[in-house]
Each structure stands twice: as structure tokens, then as C-alpha cells.
Amino acid sequence: MTNYEFRYASHPEDAKKYGTEELREHFLIENLFQDDAINLTYSMYDRYIVGGAKPVGKDLPLETIPYLKSDNFLDRRELGIVNVGGKGSVSVDGTVYELDKKEALYVGKGTKEVTFLAGGTQPLFYINSAPAHQSFPTTKVGKDKAEVLELGETKYANKRILNKLIVNSIVETCQLQMGITELVEGNVWNTMPAHTHERRMEAYFYFDLEEGQTVCHFMGQPQHTRHIFMKGNQAVLSPEWSIHSGSGTSNYSFVWGMAGENLDYGDMDVCPPDQLK
Ligand SMILES: O=C(O)C(=O)C[C@H](O)C(=O)CO
Ligand SMILES: [Zn+2]
Numbered sequence: 410m411t412n413y414e415f416r417y418a419s420h421p422e423d424a425k426k427y428g429t430e431e432l433r434e435h436f437l438i439e440n441l442f443q444d445d446a447i448n449l450t451y452s453m454y455d456r457y458i459v460g461g462a463k464p465v466g467k468d469l470p471l472e473t474i475p476y477l478k479s480d481n482f483l484d485r486r487e488l489g490i491v492n493v494g495g496k497g498s499v500s501v502d503g504t505v506y507e508l509d510k511k512e513a514l515y516v517g518k519g520t521k522e523v524t525f526l527a528g529g530t531q532p533l534f535y536i537n538s539a540p541a542h543q544s545f546p547t548t549k550v551g552k553d554k555a556e557v558l559e560l561g562e563t564k565y566a567n568k569r570i571l572n573k574l575i576v577n578s579i580v581e582t583c584q585l586q587m588g589i590t591e592l593v594e595g596n597v598w599n600t601m602p603a604h605t606h607e608r609r610m611e612a613y614f615y616f617d618l619e620e621g622q623t624v625c626h627f628m629g630q631p632q633h634t635r636h637i638f639m640k641g642n643q644a645v646l647s648p649e650w651s652i653h654s655g656s657g658t659s660n661y662s663f664v665w666g667m668a669g670e671n672l673d674y675g676d677m678d679v680c681p682p683d684q685l686k
Contacts, residue, residue: 418453438644454610460536464527471523487541488516489587497532500524513550513574539668541583567598584668592660603652604677609669611647618661631680
């Protein structure tokens with residue numbers, strides 16, 4: 410079963426007026442993982458699709474959805490998959506790729522068949538997809554291939570390990586970039602100092618958050634911020650004009666994914682913490 414929903418893009422002046430319910434309705438994606446279903450959200454932020462696939466008792470083929478008006482999901486798109494659950498497998502045009510937790514698979518434009526296979530130790534496949542103009546080879550990015558950076562300091566409660574997975578130094582893509590950031594125990598702030606990048610939108614997916622804990626995700630223009638309280642296994646859309654940062658009541662991990670004008674991971678306009686409002 411494939412479920413899908415649609416999100417329009419918001420003007421920053423409009424978003425300033427949103428209350429709690431509107432913010433959650435427009436930016437928060439609450440139900441990504443449903444047994445034996447693929448749940449997709451098609452957004453108008455760079456036509457980025459955010460989704461989840463949870464095969465429990467049957468294999469789940471990635472079917473096209475009406476918003477695409479294409480015969481196959483990847484006729485004009487590329488796809489990034491990050492497994493955030495137990496070990497699992499994905500079939501891509503007949504080749505099976507095994508993904509451990511926190512491993513990624515890039516699937517290029519023109520691929521006809523992508524099937525999330527039941528079995529393993531209950532995988533949870535987090536999906537991001539963006540329009541593509543060129544076909545690049547399907548490539549698994551295992552733990553051995555990830556580029557790992559240590560960021561932040563415990564003194565500032567933001568010590569974290571950033572794992573670049575689907576980035577242009579590892580795999581060729583048209584516009585997709587994805588990776589995982591893991592907060593070190595005792596640290597709670599991600600992406601602080603915060604930044605914007607008007608060249609790209611971004612989506613965050615929070616996971617490995619202890620039951621009963623929460624992450625307060627911050628968004629908005631740097632001098633007009635808003636917050637959304639999030640649970641584990643939920644995603645949030647970050648417009649190109651918005652910061653994306655969060656503080657948890659414990660440590661946690663998140664998958665970041667981006668698309669837009671460039672593939673330059675370092676293209677960020679940093680906002681000093683004491684300038685945020
Ligand atoms: O912890 C961080 O800092 C991040 O993970 C930042 C994201 O990768 C990002 O926002 C990239 O633009
Ligand atoms: Zn960013």
C-alpha cells in the first residue's frame with residue numbers, strides 16, 4: 410500500500426503568523442512508518458519527497474503517485490534511502506542491496522523497480538527524493554564509505570558526529586544530499602550555531618530518541634524563530650529561508666537531506682547564537 414500527501418511551500422511572512430497547529434500542519438511529518446505501507450509526502454520545497462517504508466509481512470514496491478504523472482517513480486527523479494531500523498534489503502531492478510542500520514543507498518533516475526523487501530530484523534527505510542536530469546549509478550554507501558566529522562563541544566552541549574553519506578565526494582547525484590548526525594550522550598543541541606542556505610531546502614528526520622523524550626525543533630528566519638516539539642521517527646520540512654536546529658531532552662540522531670541549487674555541503678550562512686530571536 411502507498412499513501413501520499415501534498416504540502417505547499419510557505420512564504421516566510423505568512424509563516425510568521427502561523428500558530429502551533431498551522432506550523433505542525435505545514436512542516437511536521439508525523440506518520441512515516443506504518444506496517445506494510447509506504448507513506449510519502451510530496452512537498453513544493455524543491456519538489457522534495459519525504460517518506461518511509463516499513464515492510465513487515467510483504468515486499469513493498471515503490472509505486473508512482475499521481476503528483477508525478479510518470480509511469481515509474483524514478484522516471485524523472487533520484488532517490489536516497491537510509492535504513493534507520495534493523496538489517497534489511499532493497500531490490501533495485503533485480504539487484505538486492507543489504508542495508509544495516511544507518512547505511513544508505515542512492516538510486517539513480519531511470520530505475521524501473523525499487524522494492525523494499527520484508528525480512529531481516531525489521532528495517533525502517535527512510536526515503537528522500539528530488540527531481541533529476543541525469544542518471545547516475547545506484548550506489549550503496551555503507552559505514553566504511555561514510556565521511557565522518559566531529560562537531561561541537563560538550564561545553565556548548567552540541568558535541569555530535571556528522572556522517573556524510575550521499576554527498577558528491579562519495580556518490581554522484583543531481584541534487585540530493587543526505588547524511589546522519591548523532592548527538593553524543595549528554596549533548597542536546599544540533600546545528601548550533603544555526604544556519605540557513607537559500608540555495609537549498611532541507612528535511613530533518615529525528616530517530617533513536619528515547620521513549621518519552623522530545624526534540625524541540627527550531628525553524629524560521631534567524632530573527633523570527635518558531636519551534637515544533639517532535640517525537641522520534643518524525644520528520645520536519647525546512648524551507649530555504651529557515652534555520653533548522655534542535656534541542657532535545659536527551660541525545661538523539663537525525664537524518665538530514667537536501668536538494669536545490671547546488672551540491673556544496675558547506676554553502677551555509679551561519680547565524681551566531683546571540684543574534685537569534
Ligand atoms: O549537526 C549539524 O550541524 C548538521 O547535521 C547540519 C546539517 O547537516 C545541515 O543542516 C546541512 O546543511
Ligand atoms: Zn542545513
